[in-house]
Amino acid sequence: MNPVLTIILQRLALGLLTLLIVSFVIFTAVNMLPGDFAEALLGQSATPEAVAAIRKDLNLDQPFFVRYFSWLGAMLTGDLGVSYAQLNFQSNMGASTLKTVADQIAPRFANTMFLAGVTACIAVPFAVTLGVLAALYRNSVFDKGVNIATLTSISSPEFFLAYILVLFLAVLNPLLPSIANIYQGISFQDRLVATLLPALTLTLVVTAHMMRMTRAAIISLLASPYIEMARLKGISPLRVIVKHALPNAWAPIINVIALNLAYLITGVVVVEVVFNYPGIGQLFVDAVKNRDIPVVQACCLIFAGAYILLNLAADILSIMTNPRLRHPK
Amino acid sequence: MNTLLWIIVALAVVAALGWAFRFAGQMVTGNKPYFRDMPYAVSFGFALGAALFVGGVWLYLQPPANEAGVPRASVVFWRWAVHFLIVAAIAAFIFRLLGRAVGTQASRKIFRQMPLTAAFGILVILIYGFAAVFAGLIAPYGQDQVFSAANVVPGGDPALGGNPDFPLGTDQIGRDILSRLIYGAQNTVGIAFATTLLAFVLGGSLGFLAATLRGWVDQLLSRAVDVLMAIPSLIFSLLLITVASAWVSGTGLTIAMIVIIAVIDATRVFRLARAVGMNIVVMDYIEAAKLRGEGLGYLIFKEILPNATAPLLAEFGLRFCFVFLTISALSFLGLGIQPPLADWGTMVKDLSAFINYAAFAPQIAASPLLAAGAIALLTVAVNFVVDWMLHRSSGLKE
Numbered sequence: 265m266n267p268v269l270t271i272i273l274q275r276l277a278l279g280l281l282t283l284l285i286v287s288f289v290i291f292t293a294v295n296m297l298p299g300d301f302a303e304a305l306l307g308q309s310a311t312p313e314a315v316a317a318i319r320k321d322l323n324l325d326q327p328f329f330v331r332y333f334s335w336l337g338a339m340l341t342g343d344l345g346v347s348y349a350q351l352n353f354q355s356n357m358g359a360s361t362l363k364t365v366a367d368q369i370a371p372r373f374a375n376t377m378f379l380a381g382v383t384a385c386i387a388v389p390f391a392v393t394l395g396v397l398a399a400l401y402r403n404s405v406f407d408k409g410v411n412i413a414t415l416t417s418i419s420s421p422e423f424f425l426a427y428i429l430v431l432f433l434a435v436l437n438p439l440l441p442s443i444a445n446i447y448q449g450i451s452f453q454d455r456l457v458a459t460l461l462p463a464l465t466l467t468l469v470v471t472a473h474m475m476r477m478t479r480a481a482i483i484s485l486l487a488s489p490y491i492e493m494a495r496l497k498g499i500s501p502l503r504v505i506v507k508h509a510l511p512n513a514w515a516p517i518i519n520v521i522a523l524n525l526a527y528l529i530t531g532v533v534v535v536e537v538v539f540n541y542p543g544i545g546q547l548f549v550d551a552v553k554n555r556d557i558p559v560v561q562a563c564c565l566i567f568a569g570a571y572i573l574l575n576l577a578a579d580i581l582s583i584m585t586n587p588r589l590r591h592p593k
Numbered sequence: 594m595n596t597l598l599w600i601i602v603a604l605a606v607v608a609a610l611g612w613a614f615r616f617a618g619q620m621v622t623g624n625k626p627y628f629r630d631m632p633y634a635v636s637f638g639f640a641l642g643a644a645l646f647v648g649g650v651w652l653y654l655q656p657p658a659n660e661a662g663v664p665r666a667s668v669v670f671w672r673w674a675v676h677f678l679i680v681a682a683i684a685a686f687i688f689r690l691l692g693r694a695v696g697t698q699a700s701r702k703i704f705r706q707m708p709l710t711a712a713f714g715i716l717v718i719l720i721y722g723f724a725a726v727f728a729g730l731i732a733p734y735g736q737d738q739v740f741s742a743a744n745v746v747p748g749g750d751p752a753l754g755g756n757p758d759f760p761l762g763t764d765q766i767g768r769d770i771l772s773r774l775i776y777g778a779q780n781t782v783g784i785a786f787a788t789t790l791l792a793f794v795l796g797g798s799l800g801f802l803a804a805t806l807r808g809w810v811d812q813l814l815s816r817a818v819d820v821l822m823a824i825p826s827l828i829f830s831l832l833l834i835t836v837a838s839a840w841v842s843g844t845g846l847t848i849a850m851i852v853i854i855a856v857i858d859a860t861r862v863f864r865l866a867r868a869v870g871m872n873i874v875v876m877d878y879i880e881a882a883k884l885r886g887e888g889l890g891y892l893i894f895k896e897i898l899p900n901a902t903a904p905l906l907a908e909f910g911l912r913f914c915f916v917f918l919t920i921s922a923l924s925f926l927g928l929g930i931q932p933p934l935a936d937w938g939t940m941v942k943d944l945s946a947f948i949n950y951a952a953f954a955p956q957i958a959a960s961p962l963l964a965a966g967a968i969a970l971l972t973v974a975v976n977f978v979v980d981w982m983l984h985r986s987s988g989l990k991e
Contacts, residue, residue: 282823289820296836406638412710415980419914419972421921423941424965427948431958435951436667439596442949502632530825534922538945548828549926552835560835567828575823 272580279576286568287339291332294557339565342366345558347551365562369544373566375446376536376543380528382456382463383470388521391471395478395517400505402483414472422531426465426538433461444541462539469531470524477520481513515585522578529570603644611640649675669955685713707981714977721778721971728779733769736776736935740767748956762960764943770960773935774967780934781924782971784847785917788855792916793909796859800866801893801901804874815867818860826857827919833857834928847931850923858916865908869901876900903986910979914972921968940964 326334338345345365398407417425434442444458482505485491494508495501533545540546544563551559615636618628653675655668689712692704704712724731734740740763747762747770748755755762761770803811821829830853837849873879874897882896923929924938932939944961951958 282820285820286823289824290832293832293836401635401638405642415976416969416973419918419976420969421918421925421938421965421972423922423925423938423945424962424969427941427945427962427965431670431948431951431962432667435949435958436670437596500632502634526825530827533827533831534925537926548831549928552831552928555835555839557835560832564824564828564832568824571825571828572823 268583271583275576275579275583279572283569283572286572287336287565288332290561290564290568291335294561295328339562345562347556347559365558368547368559369562369566371448372542372544372547375541376532376545378455379459379462379466379532379536379541379543380525382459383466383528384525386463387467387471387474387524390467391474391521392478392517394471395475396482396505396510398475398479399482399486399509400501402479410475414475417468418472422465422469422534423538425468426462426535429461429465429468430538433464442539444539446542459541462535462541465535465538466528466531470528473527474517474520474524478513478517481516482509485509485512515582518585519578519582522574522581526571526574526578529567529574607640607644608637610644611637614640663953664955666951666953666955666958670951673959681713682709685709685716688712688716706985710977711981714974714981717970717974718978721782721974724775724778725782726779728775732772732775734772736768736773736780737933738768738772740769742767746954746957747960761963762957764940764960768935770940770944770963773940774937774964776935777937777940777964777967780930781921781936781938781968782917784851784930785913785920788851788920789858789909789913789916791851791855792858792862792912793905795855796862797866797898797905798893799859800863801870801897802889803863803867804870805889805892805897811867814863818863821857821860822864827922830854830857830919830923831926831928834923838928843931844934847929847934850920850929854916854919858912862908862912865904866901869904870897873897873900907979907982907986910975910982914975914979917968917972937964937968941968 343364343366346363347365347368394410398410401407430442433440440461441458442461444462446455446458450458486505486509491504491508494504499507532543533549535541536543536545537549544566547559548563548567550556551563611633615628615631615633618631618636619625622628649671652668652671655665657668657672658664686709689704689707689709692707692712693701695701696704740759742756742759742763746755747760759769759771761774763769764773799814803814830850833853834846834850837853838846841849879892879896882892887896920929921938924936925942927939927942929938930936941961941964944964947961948958
């Protein structure tokens with residue numbers, strides 16, 4: 265069997281195992297809550313009989329592990345349960361149709377993925393170009409300026425960057441909307457305009473790390489003999505970096521790109537709240553405030569899953585870009 | 594569309610200027626190698642830098658208000674930014690001169706080799722530390738003292754709706770913003786510092802323990818840390834805060850948050866402490882100490898810890914920034930430091946709507962940015978210092 269395939273399968277299995285354990289941790293954490301689903305659902309009208317009836321309905325009288333596995337099974341089949349807010353609404357108002365957590369999350373998940381995608385499309389080329397330029401003109405005024413600017417943006421809180429951008433691009437010069445108004449059936453162009461300001465904020469957050477890593481990876485290669493050879497041949501500095509240094513620097517760069525995309529997943533939470541962007545992060549924060557357990561659980565699992573997947577991708581891609589691992593002796 | 598057209602025209606002009614600059618340089622210096630071999634990108638960079646500088650000076654010299662007396666917000670904000678940068682640079686420069694003149698031989702030597710950014714960072718950290726310790730003495734009012742004059746405009750000018758008693762104005766329920774900013778240094782920075790310290794005590798001691806004992810202790814701790822690190826930290830802390838909020842509220846929730854973030858961050862510290870500890874444990878002097886029959890506590894605190902201080906100290910700075918930003922983000926979301934404690938993240942959230950008035954009343958928009966800027970300034974300062982320390986200890990010259 266191909267050794268790379270073996271390594272990748274191993275990593276995949278490890279990733280699945282991690283996800284399984286993480287789901288267990290999440291389930292355990294939530295089950296430490298005092299009171300359960302039944303009491304929360306009934307609120308003030310929780311008579312012992314009613315609580316017992318609902319517990320029986322929802323299998324809350326089963327032992328811990330039985331409930332964990334039935335919850336896990338439901339998750340795997342896409343049944344994320346029904347949020348407390350929806351259940352409360354139904355029991356008070358007698359609404360007929362129930363929106364499940366999956367129905368609530370699906371459109372928001374698409375929005376968040378769109379935001380992350382737009383951010384990645386802007387941030388990755390921008391960061392790699394800046395990194396190559398900073399490596400090319402290292403120790404110049406440009407390099408130092410970029411260094412200070414990226415250090416500043418990496419260490420500023422997301423909401424500070426967001427409000428600065430709002431101030432200059434939405435309030436003082438009304439170019440972009442400061443509230444991301446995304447409705448059903450929005451056209452692609454409108455959606456892009458509404459997403460641009462949050463995406464620019466996230467770009468500022470993630471660019472710094474990727475750019476610094478690109479610069480460091482290239483500079484660490486510049487001392488190697490084959491680069492010196494290329495220089496002695498009389499190739500221009502830009503060509504030395506792009507043609508000779510960059511291909512060997514891809515492994516750490518791709519790694520840091522994937523890690524930053526994973527970071528994006530947590531970064532979206534704050535940015536979505538600032539811009540009122542209807543994504544999964546905002547739903548999560550609202551659910552945390554209302555202690556809406558099924559939504560919190562589902563969101564946590566999705567965030568953790570995306571995070572683990574991207575870390576896994578970082579791992580696998582850095583193996584793929586390393587010829588020594590691809591063709592072992 | 595008009596804006597886009599302007600940008601394209603401006604870039605074209607700068608590109609032409611860059612070419613002209615190189616050409617003129619070649620002509621004037623008689624084709625000296627510096628200009629002859631200059632790539633076009635470099636001359637373009639010079640032209641762009643010059644254009645940005647001229648544009649900045651031009652914007653600075655614009656009148657800050659039009660004939661009708663309505664302030665021109667972009668000019669006002671630009672002036673504030675320039676003033677801040679100039680004051681910061683001068684303060685850092687004077688601070689560095691002071692450091693070179695006063696103190697012991699060793700401390701003067703450190704200041705001689707210090708870049709301006711690091712001097713600025715140290716100065717900012719000192720000021721924050723001072724404000725945090727003496728907040729009760731500096732702040733004009735209490736942090737939760739409510740006055741009848743709510744929504745006072747910053748600036749202290751009665752004609753614009755200000756009040757000289759409240760130089761930065763009051764917030765929506767009438768608390769003095771200046772006092773809350775100063776108390777914020779005490780609460781936000783103090784809580785972040787305590788959390789980082791707790792994370793280091795936890796993660797550091799467990800990491801060294803794993804490195805010294807090896808075997809099943811190491812395996813157990815490392816695998817537990819692996820699992821905890823597989824969940825994004827902000828998401829995990831939000832989940833645990835949900836759980837904690839069912840048990841406690843108010844100040845109790847703040848304490849719960851400290852413990853939660855400390856435990857989550859301790860996993861990162863554990864990784865580093867274990868890796869550093871592993872390298873130290875194989876040294877000969879550890880072997881000698883073991884043969885002398887020293888106990889576990891002696892090995893960890895007297896042999897390993899002193900030799901692991903340098904990397905742990907740099908990590909402490911970075912970790913502090915992460916913890917500080919996490920706590921601010923949680924407070925901003927309304928789930929971190931709870932009232933009545935004044936805190937910067939909560940202040941930004943409470944005052945954020947004022948940004949929309951920036952176009953006609955710049956000083957009102959400044960109040961939420963001041964709190965957010967206070968957070969950014971400290972993390973930037975710590976990062977400047979850590980960057981310089983890492984550069985120094987690695988001995989990198991390139």
